[in-house]
Amino acid sequence: MTDFLVRITISLKEGVLDPEASLIRRALENLGFPTGELKTSRQFLVRFHAENADDARKRAEAMCERLLANPVIHRYEIEVMK
Amino acid sequence: MTDFLVRITISLKEGVLDPEASLIRRALENLGFPTGELKTSRQFLVRFHAENADDARKRAEAMCERLLANPVIHRYEIEVMK
Numbered sequence: 001m002t003d004f005l006v007r008i009t010i011s012l013k014e015g016v017l018d019p020e021a022s023l024i025r026r027a028l029e030n031l032g033f034p035t036g037e038l039k040t041s042r043q044f045l046v047r048f049h050a051e052n053a054d055d056a057r058k059r060a061e062a063m064c065e066r067l068l069a070n071p072v073i074h075r076y077e078i079e080v081m082k
Numbered sequence: 083m084t085d086f087l088v089r090i091t092i093s094l095k096e097g098v099l100d101p102e103a104s105l106i107r108r109a110l111e112n113l114g115f116p117t118g119e120l121k122t123s124r125q126f127l128v129r130f131h132a133e134n135a136d137d138a139r140k141r142a143e144a145m146c147e148r149l150l151a152n153p154v155i156h157r158y159e160i161e162v163m164k
Contacts, residue, residue, distance in 0.1 A: 027149055038129075042124065043124070045119075045120070046120050048116065059115060068106070
């Protein structure tokens, strides 16, 4: 078993409304920073034991499916860093 | 003026308690995924006009200072992507 550092990024699927992003865009515009686009996402940097990089990715996927992401509205990206 | 895509990552400063991360670690452990470390951060992908890459970075910094980050507890990273 080796120690792996995995970056999991969870964002909203294309087409899902992001009211928080709209609010932030409006606030930025009021402060003098107009933006053409603004997307929000959540990132988790997780360290855990796995057999190999492939196993680390599978475990991270399972973490997303079972806890971190809501498959109805979220998409996730997994990057095995080390 | 050119269109720039900037990635802003906002995370807690070293030493600031992250109760949400503790909760997620505990939940993952209960599901059979023990982790050695878990850090959370927020990411904003923002598109806006700027004179050049240097100007884009300065604008993104100003957005962090004035709205996106709380300088007491947060650190931010800016990556001008395009």
